[in-house]
Amino acid sequence: MSKLNHIFAQPEYVEGVGNIYPILLKDYDEFDECSKILYISKNHFVETELPLLALLYLSHEQLGYSLQDLLISLERLFTLVAREKMDFYAVDENLYIFANETQDRIVDFSNYEQVRKIIMKQNLMFEQKVYKNPKVQEWAMKVIKAKQKNAPNITVEDMITTVSGYKHIHYDEMQERYTVYQLYADFHRYRKTKRHDSDVIFRSVGDERTIEDFAESLDLFHNPYDDLFVSKDKLG
Numbered sequence: 001m002s003k004l005n006h007i008f009a010q011p012e013y014v015e016g017v018g019n020i021y022p023i024l025l026k027d028y029d030e031f032d033e034c035s036k037i038l039y040i041s042k043n044h045f046v047e048t049e050l051p052l053l054a055l056l057y058l059s060h061e062q063l064g065y066s067l068q069d070l071l072i073s074l075e076r077l078f079t080l081v082a083r084e085k086m087d088f089y090a091v092d093e094n095l096y097i098f099a100n101e102t103q104d105r106i107v108d109f110s111n112y113e114q115v116r117k118i119i120m121k122q123n124l125m126f127e128q129k130v131y132k133n134p135k136v137q138e139w140a141m142k143v144i145k146a147k148q149k150n151a152p153n154i155t156v157e158d159m160i161t162t163v164s165g166y167k168h169i170h171y172d173e174m175q176e177r178y179t180v181y182q183l184y185a186d187f188h189r190y191r192k193t194k195r196h197d198s199d200v201i202f203r204s205v206g207d208e209r210t211i212e213d214f215a216e217s218l219d220l221f222h223n224p225y226d227d228l229f230v231s232k233d234k235l236g
């Protein structure tokens with residue numbers, strides 16, 4: 001059974017870290033700037049026993065970050081999702097943490113990956129697949145670019161104006177109350193409703209198209225990168 005915590009904007013609890021909250025639209029721009037590091041997973045590195053957070057520290061230059069910029073980004077990120085100031089602390093040369101002032105909420109090597117996955121799911125961030133074969137990776141990037149070229153250009157701002165218009169909600173209210181998930185849910189539900197209305201009109205003049213139910217389930221967690229390649233058993 002699906003949970004309702006995402007549509008109701010409820011936080012997810014992590015032992016030792018506390019509640020992880022979904023991002024509100026008022027914080028979207030700042031979140032977008034500091035959350036890009038979340039797209040880096042252990043798949044981007046050679047196989048190792050080191051935890052992901054340690055790999056980010058050790059490889060910050062290869063990832064395009066100065067160490068200071070990396071730490072500032074992570075501080076901003078954890079502060080936004082914890083809704084409490086989270087700062088970087090060097091416990092010793094082998095242990096770094098991000099914690100609140102009383103240090104009863106700590107993100108460290110042991111729980112970073114769990115926190116990362118929660119943040120990404122709450123805010124509909126999807127990992128691109130990393131292929132070990134360079135040729136396959138090259139083709140995957142070509143497929144992504146082709147899909148992006150053919151897809152309609154819809155930004156977060158476009159979704160906000162659409163939802164605001166059809167629900168008659170002022171932007172001030174949306175930025176204070178809407179999460180990213182709620183925005184996507186309302187936007188795609190509205191698109192389904194409009195598509196349903198169009199299909200009904202076409203059917204009324206003899207078109208044989210199938211009319212989809214406007215209340216059909218939305219799979220907002222479907223990773224678009226899962227559909228880059230068709231398995232060979234489906235060809236032909």
